[in-house]
Amino acid sequence: MHLPLGRRPDLSVARPAAVVMIACAAVHVVGAMRHWSPGLSLLTIAVALGCLHCVHHLWTAPRVADWVWVTLGSAAMLALHLIMLAGPTGSGHAHHPVAPAGGTGLDPVTVVGLLLPLLGLALAWCALSAARISSLGVGVPVDDHRAHRGLDG
Structure with missing residues (x-):
């Protein structure tokens, strides 16, 4: 259970990340x-x-935990x-034509398929690096010293 921390979370990175996740789902x-x-x-x-x-x-x-999932999903x-881009078709998906010699072979779908996870990783990195977290699995900021949080065992 995650107890509220008594302050409004910073959503300046989180909401764009939510939009990126919706865009990823729509593209899929x-x-x-x-x-x-x-x-x-x-x-x-x-x-x-x-x-x-x-x-x-x-x-x-x-x-x-949400930022960890965004990181893992984006990296995967x-x-x-x-x-898939390095696969035998050369363009990422079997339904795309093979790129001609000397061409980039990156159609718009492939570019979006690379940019959205990169953007998700960047936003998660910003959020995780901005948070002062002692342990990624706990979800409690280091400065939360309330007695009932039980961080010391």
Whole structure:
């Protein structure tokens, strides 16, 4: 259970991160509906739902756990998209044409697929580095010395 800290959370980074997560979900749903086989489409829609997992908390009162999820999800998506980009099709997804020799091979969908996770990682890094947190799993700022928080065991 996360008790309120008695102060309004800084939402200047959290709300843009929530928008990025919604954009990620929308891109996955559109891609699933337009391009892929039923099995891959279901997997892609499941990923889209994963993107939406923390949106409410990011928008209202972000917790450290939410930022950790944004970090993990963004890093996983960035790694997966880079692996797909290096795949045999050369353009990231099997439904895109192979890039001509000397071309960049980065269509707009691929660029968005790389930029959104990068943006998510950057926002999570800003939030986590701005917070003074003693342990990532606890969700309690270092300056919270209330006796009932039980940080010392």
